[in-house]
Amino acid sequence: MTTTEPRSRSREAAGQATAFFDAYRRHDVDAMTDLCADNAGFFYVPFELWGKQRVLRGDGKVKTVGKTIWVGLIASFPDLFATVHSVDANDNGDVVVRCDIGGSQQLAWGAAEPRGQKFSEPHLFIFHVDDDGLIDRISAYWDGAGINRQLGHLEVD
Amino acid sequence: MKLFTRRDRAEDQTETAAEASPAQTVSTFLTAFGSCDVEAALSVVDDSVRVDIHPTGLSEGGAAELRAFLTETATAFPDLVVTVKNLIETGSAVTAELKAEGTQAAGYLGAINQEKHLDVDQAWRFTVSGDRITGIDAYWCQNQLYRRLAVKRLDQISLV
Numbered sequence: 001m002t003t004t005e006p007r008s009r010s011r012e013a014a015g016q017a018t019a020f021f022d023a024y025r026r027h028d029v030d031a032m033t034d035l036c037a038d039n040a041g042f043f044y045v046p047f048e049l050w051g052k053q054r055v056l057r058g059d060g061k062v063k064t065v066g067k068t069i070w071v072g073l074i075a076s077f078p079d080l081f082a083t084v085h086s087v088d089a090n091d092n093g094d095v096v097v098r099c100d101i102g103g104s105q106q107l108a109w110g111a112a113e114p115r116g117q118k119f120s121e122p123h124l125f126i127f128h129v130d131d132d133g134l135i136d137r138i139s140a141y142w143d144g145a146g147i148n149r150q151l152g153h154l155e156v157d
Numbered sequence: 158m159k160l161f162t163r164r165d166r167a168e169d170q171t172e173t174a175a176e177a178s179p180a181q182t183v184s185t186f187l188t189a190f191g192s193c194d195v196e197a198a199l200s201v202v203d204d205s206v207r208v209d210i211h212p213t214g215l216s217e218g219g220a221a222e223l224r225a226f227l228t229e230t231a232t233a234f235p236d237l238v239v240t241v242k243n244l245i246e247t248g249s250a251v252t253a254e255l256k257a258e259g260t261q262a263a264g265y266l267g268a269i270n271q272e273k274h275l276d277v278d279q280a281w282r283f284t285v286s287g288d289r290i291t292g293i294d295a296y297w298c299q300n301q302l303y304r305r306l307a308v309k310r311l312d313q314i315s316l317v
Contacts, residue, residue, distance in 0.1 A: 010247075045278045046298030088247035096245060096252045096282060098294065122211045124280045124296045126245065126252060139254065141280040143212040145299035145311055154311045156303045 013129035014089035017097055020127070020135065024082045029070045033063050037134040042066035046144045049110055050157055062138060076114070077103030093129040098122070101142070105151055112153035119150035179285035180244055183251040186283070186290060191239030193231035199224060203289035212299040213266060223293065229266070234259030234275065252282045257297075261306060266299075267314040268306040275305050 016035055023031035040062040047058025047069065058069060074080050080103035089095045102120030105112070121142050128137040148154065177185075182201050189197035199220065208218040208226075215222055231237065236259050243254040258276045261268075277297050284292030300311075308314050 045280075046301060048298075048301060048304075050304075086250075088250045088252075090245065090247045092245075094245045094247060096247055096250065098282065122209075122294075122296070124252070124282060124294070126243075126254065126280065139280075141278075141296035141298075143297065143299050144301070145212065145303065148300060149311055156300055156308050156310060 009091045009093060010089035012133055013093045013095045013127070014087050016129050016133060016135055017087060017089070017095040017125070017127045018084070021082050021084050021097070021099065024070075024080075027074045027080065029067055029074065032070060033067050035135055036062040036066075036138070037130055037132070037136040038063065040066075040135055041137045043137075043139040044069060045139060045141050048144075062135070066138065073109065076105060076107040076109040078106055079103050093131075095125075095127040095129065097125040097127070099125065109151075111155065111157040112148060112151045115152045117151045119147045121146050121150070177288045178246065179249055179251045179283070180246040182285050182288050182290060183244065183253060183283045184241070187239055187241055187253060187255065187281075190227060190230075191237060193235060193237055195224060195227045195231055198227055201288065201290055202293075203286070203291045206291055206293065208293045208295075210293075210295045212295070212297050212302070230257075233261055233263045233265035233270070235262050236260055249285050250282060251285060252280060254278070254280050265306065266302070268303060268308050269315055271307050273306050275302065277302050277305065 020032055020035050042060050042062045042065050044058030049056040058065065083100045085098040087095060087097050100120050101123050102118065104118045105114045107114055123140055123142040126139040127135050130136040185201050186198050202220060202223065204220055206220050206223060208223045209216050210226055238258045240256045241253050242256065245252045256276060256278050261270050261273050261275060263270050279295065279297035282294040283290050
């Protein structure tokens, strides 16, 4: 793992993002959300569930949409892991994290039925940490097709 | 009136290049990419660049693979619009959150042309050394991209 040379605010922001992934690895969703401001924004950009009449997106707030997705993800992948490769931060409170997330599927996840398959996929997380030292925005990007292929789910939903 | 000698201009260009911040270098690349100007985009990319375009499966590629990807994108979406929503500079790393939009006019990443409109949110993380891009990691959801291009299955991308 590489980490950029942090100064004071950037060090604090990087620390908060690192603590977030420490909690993620422990599957401690309450600790993950406690690191975030009450109104923190949540944007899991690839997350789209297409229904017949509407599309459910991974946009909203950490303490509503985010928490629900994390709880569901950990239930579906009980051995979920997050391996951090780099943490880059600046004095504006921005933190960019490159990581791999993966696990073995035990329950349905989105439209993917459980087939006992594993996945490991590169992710990019972008955090913003506010003046109080709390995460007030999380965006994440990954390739959902890469995950679906590994899980054996080949329909483009 | 000031007359510039060839050496003056060379020194001036050197100074300008030295003043470019990593974010400015990345902006030059993205502006050129959005204009489908592959050569201008590559003009700020180092020959030794390491390129990971995760959705395409490209890992540890180089300048040739980057050129091929940019060219395929510019050919498939001649009306490409790249809108940068957020540009974050963290030392020598610059991360761009952007939206790529366009109308398909040729085959793209295995998907045949059905003249569909594409809009996909993406994140590109660049490593910059001096005024040259030396590393690129690109992230987007290929499921979203294929869905917009009317692909039905990941194992039958060229079928409709």
